[in-house]
Each structure stands twice: as structure tokens, then as C-alpha cells.
Amino acid sequence: MVKIAIITYSVYGHITLLAREIAKGIESTGNEVSIFRVAETLSQEVLDQIHAPPPPKDIPVISADDLKNYDAFIIGIPTRFGNAPAQITNFFDSTGGLWASGALYHKPVGLFTSTSSGGGKETTLRSALSWVTHQGMLYVPLGYAKVFGELADISANQGATPWGAGTIAGPDGSRLPTKNDLKIAYTQGEEFANVSAKLTGVPATKAPAKKSAAESTTEAAAGTTTGAAAAAATTEVKKADAATAKPVEKKATPEEKSAAKCCVIM
DSSP, X not given: OOEEEEEEOOSSSHHHHHHHHHHHHHHTTTOEEEEEEOOOOSOHHHHHHTTXXXXXXXXXXXXXXXXXXXXXXXXXXXXXXXXXXXXXXXXXHTTHHHHHHTTTTTOEEEEEEEESSSTTTTHHHHHTHHHHHHHTOEEOOOOSTTTHHHHTOOSSXXXXXXXXXXXEOOTTSOOOOOHHHHHHHHHHHHHHHHXXXXXXXXXXXXXXXXXXXXXXXXXXXHHHHHHHHHHHHHHHHHHHHHHHXXXXXXXXXXXXXXXXXXXXOO
């Protein structure tokens, strides 16, 4: 199976909510996924002043070396004035050794975002492509094909783009992702995993449930009975076909067709 890491930075949890939904989409394909967060650069004093909640305990901090253990990545980047925040770029800057060794070369990567008002939701993700390009990674956009109806829905503020899933948090961060946002995130995870499997050549492992010996024996016996019945049915069908078969009509030769044309009044 493909091992996919979702890398996030989230102050108020919007990116985290989308990441969890993306993870569900990945898991639905039979691939493996882990969610991480980049290291915080703000002091606790500043975090208290902006009323930031504590980071999720079940999401560990990722290091550059951790990237070596994964085949593909989806990165959640909140916007800061239409650009990636310092926490994300600080993490990017820590991957110089991976760039020098080509450790991330040709590994698939996808992107998603969260904005306060909708501004910068595309430029923020585009800004990450510089890092993606220098690493030689393969950017996999969300596109429109699988989510055209959702992206075209203007009944509510649209957080996603063809660049990737997204949500609009509002100026105070109180607005949560909509059902539409979460559906798009799920689809992005699902589609990204499928594409990553193709690009990496690593198939998903959706193994069928193991059967007991008794179940296997019963199925084998049923298969033998079914096979005999099918053979008998095939014989009866052949007989019926023979009885009702229509005689094959002889096709006229070119000479016969020409002679027939002579008798037709035009």
C-alpha cells in the first residue's frame, strides 16, 4: 500500500478538520495515512493572546527525516496574506538535506488550505509549488472532474478550488467547514491516493476477509453443485436454440445484385 503523510499547520483547527476528512478518503482506498503537524514558531504568550487552542494530542510534530518514510504527501497550508505562513516555510527550509540527496524526487504531493475570507486561497497553494519544484516532486491538483458540482455550488461561501480542498474560517476563526467543504476534502483524499498508487506503482491492499475452513468447504461444495446445474442449463439452452434457429439466408453475389437492379423501375 502507499504510505501517505498529511502535513498540517492549524491555529484554530480548520486545517485539522479538513485533514481528518482527507484521511478518511485515503483510508477508503486501502492505503495507509498518518496526520502530522509542523512545529509551532509562535511563543505560548502570543498563542494565548490570539486565543489559540492547544494542538491535538493525537497529531505528532513532523521532522524532515520523517518524510523519508512516506511515499506521498498532502500539505494543509493556511493563508497568510496570500502566502504560506512562517511555520510551513520554516519546515520547508529544514528539508535542504532531502533536496541535496533527492529523497523526495518524484514523490506525489497535494495541497489544501483555509482562509479567513477567501482571499489568497489559490495564491497560497501556488506559493508552495516553488518548494515542490525544487524537490522534484509531482504536484497532483484536485481538479474539477470529480467535484465539479461541489466546486460550482455557490449557495454558500466556497472554500475549495481546483488546486485543492479548502474552507473559509471567517475573520475571527469561528466558521467551521461546511458539508460541501468536507465532501471535497474526502474526495481529494480518495483521488490523491488512487493517483499516488499509479505514480508510485504501489497497489492498495484491500485484502478480502479471511474465511474459515468450514466456510471454504461449504463454498466449494456449492460451487460444484452450481457448476453441474449450469452445465445442464447450458445443454437445455443449446437444444432450445437448435429448435428455434432460423435458416441462414444466402447472400446474393455481385452478379445477382446487378441483375436485380436491372429489373427495378427507377
